[in-house]
Amino acid sequence: MARIVAGVGTSHTPAIGAAVDLGKTQEPYWVPLFKGYEPSKRWMAQTRPDVVIMVYNDHVNAFDFKMIPTFGLGCAEEFPIADEGWGPRPVPVVKGYPELAAHLVQSLVLDEFDMTIVNEMPVDHGLTVPLTLMCGSPPAWPCPVIPLAVNVIQYPAPTGHRCFKLGQAIRRAVASWDEDLKVVIFGTGGMSHQIQGPRAGLVNPQFDQAFLDGLAHDPERLVKIQPLEYLRDAGAEAIELVMWLIMRGALGEKVHEVYRFYHVPASSTAVGHIILEAR
Amino acid sequence: MAKDKQEAYEDIPGTWVFDAQRARRGYHLNEFLYSLMKDANRKEFLADERAYTLKFKMSEEQRTAVLERAWNRMLELGAVSYALAKLAFTDGKSYQFMAARMTGMSEPEYVEMMLKGGRSPEGWRSKSERRGKS
Numbered sequence: 077m078a079r080i081v082a083g084v085g086t087s088h089t090p091a092i093g094a095a096v097d098l099g100k101t102q103e104p105y106w107v108p109l110f111k112g113y114e115p116s117k118r119w120m121a122q123t124r125p126d127v128v129i130m131v132y133n134d135h136v137n138a139f140d141f142k143m144i145p146t147f148g149l150g151c152a153e154e155f156p157i158a159d160e161g162w163g164p165r166p167v168p169v170v171k172g173y174p175e176l177a178a179h180l181v182q183s184l185v186l187d188e189f190d191m192t193i194v195n196e197m198p199v200d201h202g203l204t205v206p207l208t209l210m211c212g213s214p215p216a217w218p219c220p221v222i223p224l225a226v227n228v229i230q231y232p233a234p235t236g237h238r239c240f241k242l243g244q245a246i247r248r249a250v251a252s253w254d255e256d257l258k259v260v261i262f263g264t265g266g267m268s269h270q271i272q273g274p275r276a277g278l279v280n281p282q283f284d285q286a287f288l289d290g291l292a293h294d295p296e297r298l299v300k301i302q303p304l305e306y307l308r309d310a311g312a313e314a315i316e317l318v319m320w321l322i323m324r325g326a327l328g329e330k331v332h333e334v335y336r337f338y339h340v341p342a343s344s345t346a347v348g349h350i351i352l353e354a355r
Numbered sequence: 356m357a358k359d360k361q362e363a364y365e366d367i368p369g370t371w372v373f374d375a376q377r378a379r380r381g382y383h384l385n386e387f388l389y390s391l392m393k394d395a396n397r398k399e400f401l402a403d404e405r406a407y408t409l410k411f412k413m414s415e416e417q418r419t420a421v422l423e424r425a426w427n428r429m430l431e432l433g434a435v436s437y438a439l440a441k442l443a444f445t446d447g448k449s450y451q452f453m454a455a456r457m458t459g460m461s462e463p464e465y466v467e468m469m470l471k472g473g474r475s476p477e478g479w480r481s482k483s484e485r486r487g488k489s
Binding site for chain 2: 090091136137141142161162230231232268270271272273274275276278280281283304307308309310312343344
């Protein structure tokens with residue numbers, strides 16, 4: 077049977093992708109950040125997942141405002157890299173896993189999570205930056221990826237509680253797939269950041285550290301954080317952290333924290349990262 | 356939207372929450388911004404900005420804000436930041452340039468603030484807190 081063996085939480089700041097693509101990783105501004113992900117790359121290479129489920133959000137690239145799915149599950153064989161306005165990132169095309177994705181849709185809808193089925197979509201930095209951080213710059217990504225796009229742009233985003241329960245349903249769905257597969261689930265975005273308006277640049281390390289602590293030891297506390305609290309304490313775009321709760325919900329009750337990293341800044345964001353193995 | 360929720364959003368200083376009502380008002384403005392992902396549209400826009408914007412059903416207020424690059428006003432009138440970024444890129448500017456303009460800082464000042472750990476949430480949580488009313 078397939079099983080979710082681990083979860084990865086990480087920011088997906090576009091400037092990180094640009095730093096790699098433009099050869100700036102050795103510049104003093106970027107050195108500490110990429111150093112922080114070196115152990116993660118080794119962990120990823122050792123773990124060798126068969127499939128990644130990538131919980132992320134599109135940033136007005138695949139979806140404009142004609143239709144806004146709250147949860148969109150990518151069921152395609154492959155996903156092209158989006159041109160976000162400065163040309164597509166020079167990274168490999170993302171291969172999907174349509175058989176397992178179709179099973180997830182089937183299982184999740186019957187489990188009362190009404191997924192939007194997405195058969196064609198380009199993927200933007202929200203999905204490719206986490207792959208770059210965890211896998212480096214290989215000629216092809218090491219495994220297929222099932223994208224799960226979450227609306228966190230138009231308020232209200234789904235609540236943390238709903239996201240956590242979706243994660244639990246994903247765990248059940250994966251466990252009911254016969255193929256023997258090792259699955260790693262990513263929750264991306266965050267951490268504290270606000271990138272627009274007079275309040276832009278807001279960062280709250282106390283909030284972020286408490287969130288990382290909660291993921292490892294007390295997710296029930298995080299599930300109760302209200303949208304307004306994210307906004308007030310950690311910035312308008314910190315609402316992306318609900319996507320980390322999908323990842324956490326998919327890991328089951330007990331986890332082992334393998335690694336944690338925190339760094340400010342990458343452009344306008346606080347970068348947070350955690351690796352949790354399911355027990 | 357319920358009045359109490361709206362007031363809670365409006366109590367946060369320095370931000371315009373992109374909720375369902377603001378998104379509704381901003382729909383045509385955001386569709387205009389989204390159209391700038393295509394190079395041909397960017398060229399057409401830059402050749403005659405006002406004429407291009409007339410193809411979209413946005414309000415005159417929104418149109419003026421676009422032509423003046425009044426970034427915060429566009430946010431207030433329903434633009435979402437990721438769509439606004441397409442306009443900044445059309446101008447050959449970076450996201451960071453746009454964000455700095457929204458704060459009233461120069462880009463180097465903004466970068467410096469981020470390198471020092473960013474903007475503290477103290478004083479930015481609530482307008483009533485700023486007035487000392489708890």
